Amino acid sequence: MPGKPTYGDLQRKIAELEARLRLAEIADRKRAEDAVHKERRRLETVLESITDGLLVLDGDWRYTYVSETGARMIGMRREDLIGGCVWDLFPHAKGTKFYEGYHQAVTTGQPVHFEEFYPEPLNQWLECHCYPGEEGLAVYFQDISRRKLAEEALRQSEERFRIAQELSPDGFTILRPVRDEQGHIIDFQWIYENAAIARLNGTDPNEVVGRRLSEILPGHRHSPFHEIFQRVAETGEAGILEAPYQGDSIPALTWFRTAVVAMGDDIAVFAQDITVRKQIETTLRESEQRLTALVQNAPVGIVIHGPDGRLARSNPEARRLLGVSETEAIGKELEDPAWRFLREDGSVMPVEEYPAARVLAGQAPLEGLVLGIQRGNPEDLVWALANGLPRMADDGSVAEIIITFTNISDRKRAEEALLEANATLERKVKERTVELVQRADQLRALAGELTISEQRERRRLASFLHDHLQQLLVGAKFRLSVLGRSVENAAKPAAGEIEALIDESIKSSRSLTAELSPPILHDAGLNAGLEWLGRRMADTQGLFVDLKTEPVGSLPDDLTILLFEAVRELLFNIAKHAGTHSACVRLSRIEESLQVIVSDQGVGFDPNALPPAGEGGRGFGLFSIRERLELFGGKLEIDSAPGRGSRLVISMPITSVGPQSDPFAELPKEGAHNFLHPHVPGKRIRVLLVDDHAVVRQGIQNLLNDEPDIEVVGQAADGHEAVSLASKLLPDVILMDMNMPKLNGVEATRIIHNKYSEIHIIGLSMFEESEKAQAMRDAGAASYLTKSGPAGDLIQAVRRAAAASPKGAPPGGGIVGS
Known part of the structure; x- marks a missing residue:
């Protein structure tokens, strides 16, 4: 019999059993873990196959799981997300619907659904479903940006459609059929109408929507429009109708063009008022009929x-x-x-x-x-x-x-007759044109001769005043002076008054002579004449002339006078109209022509706005100047505008201009001499009188002979006689008139002074111009007097001249008296 097991055997058996149990437990745990891993892989495969993104957050809001789709949508790697706090990784989400929705789901324990746009860095519309659990929060999210864009496009499209319908001039309405129990259409219900259809129907959109068509337009049921509405609603086939409508809220007969289309169970009606078009069509039809009749007739x-x-x-x-x-x-x-x-x-x-x-x-x-x-x-x-x-x-x-x-047969015949008449007319026009040209030349020549004749007459009158009237007045003055010495003291004041009147008469006559024809212009030429004109404009008009001239030599008298008068007229225009006190005159020779420029810085004028000739003012003067210049082949150019002064240029062609020839280079034979006394040596001053006016010579002789120390030894009527008598009489003093025929006083003075420098010559003239005095002094005269001066000045001048050194210039030379 086997023995009883010992404690050691039991221990060993227990150890063996425990070992076997541990092995069995390990095997079961391994099988369980394999099953769990297998299920996890299957679950992950399922989750990864979902098109939505998925993320799982724990109680600290840290990522415990993110699907590949979710990581891609978020735009980050999974390994960068796992373990990270969502609010640290995405701080922009705080305060947004994402933040609120996540917290709401966790707090309430209930699922939460929301849609929200996430800005940078995602820039996406996301639809989120949040599911709370014991271990945290699972969030499914989907990119709905395209859907949102489509919804917005649809919304905008609907809005544009609505606006277009509201703004459209054509009417638009949507009607829904109303059927009885058998399905027959008995009426239409108003679903929508735009502003245009409301105006056409005379309705209010806010009042008609939802009501029946028969309530708003009772007469519509018996119109052709109701028939087409019913046919389209029943058959679905679109229809178009043009027909008139009158009644209900449309009192006037109105033509409508109506297009009707089916819209599901509803019908859409597009209506347009074509009343005007129908009226135009009627008018066009009637017009076409009239046009056809017009064409036929x-x-x-x-x-x-x-x-x-x-x-x-x-x-x-x-x-x-x-x-x-x-x-x-x-x-x-x-x-x-x-x-x-x-x-x-x-x-x-x-x-x-x-x-x-x-x-x-x-x-x-x-x-x-x-x-x-x-x-x-x-x-x-x-x-x-x-x-x-x-x-x-x-x-x-x-x-x-x-x-x-x-x-145009009649016109062709008339044209042929007209051509023949034109030929005849052209022949006669040519003949008449030749005749007119000849007459125009004659008129131009006559106009030129008239201008020249006018200037000649002016000069003749000026010469008459100077050579006759003024000389008579001077003679009368000298005789009155002699007479005044012999009368009693009581009569002397009267004689003085008469002498003053004579002086005033001489002055007036001299001024008139200068206005008619300035003597200096004929004696010294255009340059000297313009210098005299500048001084006279300053004295009489207060216009100061800046004059610069170039020597132009001898000019024909008519040309000299024309240019002088033109400049004088232009200066008068400046004084009257320019509103300035200064002007510039430039005289120059440019090749074979003379150029005179007259300019000012006054108010200016518009040459195109000048009044025509004959209406007075500046226009007449300029027109007259231009006409006179053109007669001599010259021209007048005007450059002026309001506010910028004026510049007028006179251009005059000349054939030949040279130094003035000396007409007295060879003296003619001596004329008759008038001897009053032979040359008697003694203390008395021997005087030779030279003047072409006998009354003046006689007056001076009476004046001088009344002086105890002066005697007149001879008289000469012109320069030739003066030269001849000077060589025979050898007087101490010669009183030499400046303006005389044959040989003038300047040339006679030059000849006598060159031969007999010891003879003192005193120039006499009716003129006060400094140019006259300078011309006499340049010729050798000791002094220069005006005949209109006081008689005592003449006597004193004779005595000073006689007392002066024969070789030197006498003291006080120049113009004596005024």
Whole structure:
């Protein structure tokens, strides 16, 4: 019998059993773990296959799981997410619906669903489903950006459609059929209408929606519009209707164009007010009828050709001109035996030059073609004016050609008669033109002669005043001076008053002489004349003239006078109209012409706005100057504008201008001498009087002979006599008049001074100009006096001259008196 197991055996058996149990437990645990891992892999495979993103967060909001799709949507790697806090990784989510939704799910223990846009860095619309659990929060999320974009596009499209319908000028409404128990349409319910249909129907959109059509427009049931609404609603086929409607809220007869389409169970109605169009169509139809009547009765031939050139239509006048009937005209080609076209010169016109052929070839209008229409008989010829116009088709080709023919046969005959009359008229015009040109030349010559005659007459009057009236006044003054010494003291004041009156008369006469014809202009030329004019404008008009001249030599008298008068007239214009106190005058010679520029910085004027000649003012003066200059071949150019002064340029051609020749180079034979006393040596001052006026000589003689120390030893009437007597008498002093015939005082002084420098010569003249005095001094005169000065000045001048050194200039030389 086996023995009883010992404690050691039991221990060993227990150890063996425990070992076997541990092995069995390890094997079971291994099998369980394998099953768990297998299930986990299967679950992960399922989760990864889900198109939505999945993330799992623990109680500390840390990622414990993120699907591959979720990591890709988030834009991060899974290993960068696992273990990280969602609010640390995505701080922008705090305060958003993501933050609120996650916390709401965890707090309430209830699933939460929401949609939210996540900005940077995702920039996505996400739809999230949050499921809380014991171990944390599972979140399924899906990218719905495309859906959101589609929804927004749909919303915008609906909004645009709504706005378009509201702003559309055409009416739009949606109606829903109302059916009875058998399904028959008995009415329509208003679902929507835009503002345009409300205006057309005279309804309020807020009041009609939901109501029946028969309530708003009772008369609609019996109209053709109700019929088309019902037909489209029953058949689903769209329909269009143009018909008038009047009644209910539409009091005036109104034409509508209505298009109806099915929209599921509803119908959409598009309505347009075409009343105006219908009225226009009616007007056009009536106008077409009137136009047709007008064309048929028009006095102008109208022909319409097809694109092949064949005659399609014509009016009666066209058929009459072409010589065909209505039935004969239809279908005729361009070239037809019934007619033949001629050019305006009478030659035969080739068919390619026919009006319709020209329009067809050029596809452009034809205007004013003159042609002859020969209708069978060569004698049967009609002249016409053709015009053509193509009517183009939509594809750009010629659809038809419209040609008009206007009968101008009477006009052609009138033109031929007119040409003949024109030829006769032109011949007569040429003859008359030659005659007018000749007369114009005569008038120009007469006008020039008139201008010159006027200046000559001015000079004659000035010479008369100077040579006669002024000399008589001077003679009277000298005699009065002598008489005043011999009368009693009581009469001397009266004599003084008379002498003052004579002085005033001389002054007035001298001023008038200068205005008529300045003597210096004829004695010293244009340059000296302009210098005198500048001083006179300052004295009389307050106009200061800046004058610069170049020597121009000797000029013909008429040219000198013309230029002087032109400058004087321009300066007067400046003084009167320019609003300035200064002017510039420039005289220069440019090749074979003279140029005078007169300018100012005054108010200026518009040359185009000058009044015509004859209306006075500045315009007349300028017009007159220009005319006078043109008579001499010159011209006047005006450059002026309001506010910028004026510049007037006179240009005058000259043939030859040179230094003035000396007409006294060879002295003529001596004339008759008037000896009063022979030369008697003694203490008395011996004086020779030289003046071409006897009354002046006599007056001076009486004045001087009344002085105890002066005697007049001889008298001369001109410069020649003065030279001759000076050599014979050898006087101490010669009183020399400046202006004398044959040989003037300046030249006589020069000759005597060169031969007898010991003889003292005193120049005398009626003029006060400094140029006169300077000319006499340059010739050798000791001094210069004006005849209108006090008589005592003359006596004192004689005594000073006699007392002066024979070789030196006497003291006080110059103008004595005034």
